[in-house]
Amino acid sequence: MTLPQKLPSPADFAHVKDWVFDLDNTLYPHHINLFAQIDRNMTGFVAELLQMEPDEARILQKRYYHEHGTTLAGLMLHHQVDPNAFLERAHAIDYSPLLPDETLGAAIKRLPGRKFIFTNGTVAHAEAAARALGILDHFDDIFDIVAADYVPKPASATYDKFASLNRLDTKNAAMFEDLPRNLMVPKALGMKTVLLVPRNLGRAILETWERVDHIDEDSVDFVTDDLSGFLGRILDEAA
Ligand SMILES: [Mg+2]
16 A cells, blocks of 8 residues: 655645654655664674574564664663664674765755754664754754663554654644554644655665554654655645
8 A cells, every 4th residue: 555645835834843863764765774784783792692593583583673663662671782782793783875965955954943853763873864864953852762761662651752842832842654553643632643654655765664554544644755855845835
């Protein structure tokens, strides 16, 4: 199932004072696929921790992801893993596929109000990625999995924590995300929601993309495959 892309009208975002962005596959396109590297690192961590073959470690890694929301949550619960050791290893990746995105940087800079990165990754990962994209300086703060007490989106407690920490008036905020399930709580809190989808949504990409058959269309206000273009449209027409 794919949703039709919808173009914003300036009035839709005129009230927005706080702009909240997921990091991975949102601030950079899906095809960059940094997650493939993170995924391999997690498998390596589990294999070494439990002295397993990679195939076996991978099965356990995915089982914990499905049972506990993240691989880390399962490792903490069942194996008393130090979350920092795991997160450091998971995010020890090559950021060179990310290139400076001047168009995106200029658009984010021009957005009126505060800008946040809200990620299930770490601050270090978000900083490294945003720095590589040349957009880090445009953000007021980064809320990560450590700040969330290791409880990932889409848990509503984590959105509450993010909102109260930053005194966010959710009715005057917008959220940009590539995972539909992570937009359900924001929508319920009154935020404008924008779903990022892969460019040239083809068969090969669809196979690796998170399954989208459970999209609750009511929680998605807009769909786009071009974040810069989307923001430019809001800004130019609002000017
Ligand atoms: Mg994401």
